[in-house]
Amino acid sequence: MSFTKTSLLWNFNAARDTLKPGDTLNSSSSLVSAMGKFTMGFHIYDHNLNYSYLVVKWAASHNYAWIANRNKPILYPLGILTLDQNNTLKITHKDGEPVVLYSASETSNANNIVATLLDSGNFVLQELSFDGSPKRLVDALLPGMKLGVNHKSGHVWSISSWFTPNSAVPGAFTLDWDPEAHELKIRRRGVVYWSSGAFRNGRFKFILPDESKLRYNFSIVSNEDEDYFTYSAVDQSGISEWVLTTMGRLYDFDETIDIAQADYCYGSNTDGGCQMWDRPIDCRHAGDRFEEEKGYFNPTGSGSTATSDASNTSFSISDCKAACWKNCDCLGFNYLFDNQTGCRFWTGHWKFIKDSTGYSSSNIYFLTTKASHNHEHKRIIWIGTATAAALLTMVLCIMCCLLRRRIFLLPGENRRKIDDKELLDVKESYSSNNVNALQNDGDMGHDLRVFSYASVKAATGNFCDENKLGEGGFGPVYKGKMSMGQEIAVKRLSRCSLQGTWEFKNELILISELQHTNLVRILGFCIHGVERMLIYDGYMSPEYAMGGIFSTKSDVYSFGVLTLEIISGRKNNSFYNADRVLNIVGYAWGLWNEGAGLRLMDPTLQESFIEDQLIRCIHVGLLCVEEDAADRPTMSEVISMLTNESMSLPIPKRPAFFTSRNEVDADMSVKESEVLSGNDFSRSDIVGR
Template sequence: MAKFDDEFELKNGYFKINNSSNSSRSPSWFGTSSSDCKATCWQNCDCLGFDVPLVNGTSTGCRFWSVDCQFFEDLTASYSFVLSGQATPVKPPSAKKNGHKWLWVGIAIAAAVLVVVFCIYMLRRRIVSGKNGTKIQKILLKFMKSERPTDHVIAIENDHGNIRHPDLSVFTYESVLAATSNFSEANKLGQGGFGPVYKGKLANGREIAVKRLSKCSGQGTGVLLDWKKRFNIIEGIAQGLLYLHKYSRTRVIHRDLKASNILLDENMNPKISDFGMARIFSHDELEENTSRIVGTRGYMPPESVEGIVSVKSDVYSFGVLMLEIISGRKNNSFYNDDRALNLVGYAWELWKEDRGVEIMDPTLVETCISHQLLRCLQVGLLCVEENAAVRPAMSDVISMLTNESMQLPLPTKPAFYTERNPATTGIDRRGPPIISINDLSNTDLEGR
């Protein structure tokens, strides 16, 4: 038995006198109890350990072994008591098993601690994320409940079946993913300069279109739009406006028609989007004087400064958009030394000087049909007339574009002018304007 911290260790094995030493002493005997044997061996500095042999099944006492002996571990032998540090340092089998046992216990405890720490981290992260999400949602909901008038917004049905007139509809990213099947290619409608557009369906069955902005977005892929495609786009937009103005169940005035609100599908068919500023008329209503001015600078007709809204408001915007499509330039991209000059003014000057073909986008040189281009220029100038009453209706616009034998009236000086000080336009008198926040095309966040 070996001693650790004043204790003996019980081992399987046997003692053997060293043959190399002639002075090795034979084991001595002490006939007493095991506790007495331990005390006796402990008090003797030469005592290596002791065993308790059995003779005819009866104990004859303790047999002490001196330091001249050596202990050999043998799992088949009887137990012996060995003092620590004196015998061969071999652990008994039970110690090895216990060592492995505690090793696995330690590994299990460490793993459990790691799992608990990870769970606490994820739970805290979810709580923080939830708090931030709730905060953002509250801000958006507060914005939805703003004091802005909602008479210009079409009533919609939310996911809970409630009818209301919100200024802004808020959707979670998860709901958009679900609606578009995780932006699957099967739902892709087209590709724009700022990213692809996908169709989707909300939980209540309402169909939506979602533009997914690209990290490396750029404005336009103009080379891909030859003259035939552009003319088809112009005609398609005109057909869409005709439906809204005449064939829809209720007459709809879009009021924010511009390039960034036209979506193209995989076949380059145009779709009018973003009806956030639209206004509903009954079919017997021709125009209305509203208390707010809405739209995007450059696409707004002059009468909009006085709050007058009619189908001719969209006609004016369509004329500007058509001039942009055939020229490949924005309405507000023209400047000279003494005054700002927009695309409408530039087109009018070319028309007066019989140089209308010069408005053509340079990328259209090989595909353009010149007489169609000039016809589009003339129709565009008719749509942007100063006087709304002389602007053609969308049904007449379609006839002018498609019927080449139709005689077109001559345009007069269009409604183009340099930007005026908002204080002189009467905007303050009628309240702040509502302008589009979509700055992907010609949007400007300043008052008109």
């Protein structure tokens, strides 16, 4: 149901499911089925606050199974449901005759009749139930409810739509069972709009099963007493309720499953179960239909008129649609009043403009013809063709640019030979150096080493993901450890990098001269086929490793690593546990987060250290190795932090190149071959820049 609820004036404190002779149900009480699935009581809603209806609703939702007095709403709160001593079930009120739902004559003169609300949603009076009636009291079909006919009593079980989404008065559409054809049919004022088709193998032709949602079991009973259809949901834990809308659409519960779309049936099409009418409209053709959108009509010529029919408020939106369809000059329609009755029509020469701003207050139904569909189809084809042409042009341009670049940068075999010669010159210029020998700390210049591909591959564990520190614009960066214990960082240039041989050679020379060799330095390089790698000291800052960015903050990072080395008495690469290798940054960060920073201290300092000074040095060291270079202090700030003990320090953030783990082992092993003495620290010579 698509109306807004204002209040539910039901009292659940004294839940009961049965009315006995003499019992009453008023606006402040209710019935609740045994398992609590359904409730029954009087209800009002905002579009007609003075009137109430006796309804049965799902307890777990706002949907209604059926309404008893759809044609005769009662002034609130005067209605009272009564089962009197004469076995008559009726709604009494002060302003008129009672609404008799069932009388004693309809119950075969049975005695001691009770009325019970079942967990199926049926309200059973002895053997007679409200799951259907000749008055068509419902617009929803619940599992187990009947659609069909009782041949003995003449009762017809069917459901009818609401007059408007906010008026429970029976509307234009009905859903019933055709006992002769054994088909479900949706009719509008007696004219068949939709048929379910033949029932075979447990399914109807035009109720197609959706493997993910639409799961029903159908049952058909046909004998001399009655012919009827029922359904049940395979998933008994969920809520199923077939609802027939004011426009003829049949859906299940939350509008996500369509059972039938009679609102798309116009008497001239047969798709989806739609039926041909005996007298189709000559000016309408297959493919013509009304669409609902927010927008407005704009006149395109003389003779354009907008007319309103305010004389007949019994016209629903469905009646407006039927009237507009029969008028060959009608291009669109809408309801006239706020309660969605009356009609407004647009005839003549109009063009519908869709509103993309959302300012339109209501939707308008406008006619789309087969010609307009063809035009739209052609427009889509044109747009698709234009898009494909544009993409093809773009691809061709990119290919031309790449080809031109290749011709410009690599003019044939000559350019390739030049590159090969330059690479050979680079290797030969440094080949006299021992590949495994490392430059002594403190030396200046660019005495770079040529590393073999095998040694770099072994140091990085075959470039495994566990050793991958990250990836920048020029390629991935790996951590590694040489056979002699030296920790290195390897920048492996991407094969599609724009850095050429000339740029590669210049970086080798310029970076080696630019950086202080006691701190961040480039150790050498490796050229192997198309592979080009730069080998850096393990103190390399992350912004340079990832993006090739060098600044004064890069040396600050290296200073922080050295500070932590001095405090711990260990080299950067001497920390490991059973799970993985750790550098000193990760080890110090883990202890700091556990509040155990003092455990980083070299045991040889046990007798001579000052605790506050040691903690401050660790604090400053962690500030220097933060991941974001902008967060690191400058060297002048570092000096102030170390000399001014009253100066407050910021909280360190997560450092770069930190390897996370579950816990920090305070007793991490140190390789016996690398137990350090004072001579094993990296030596720093103060040299003016």
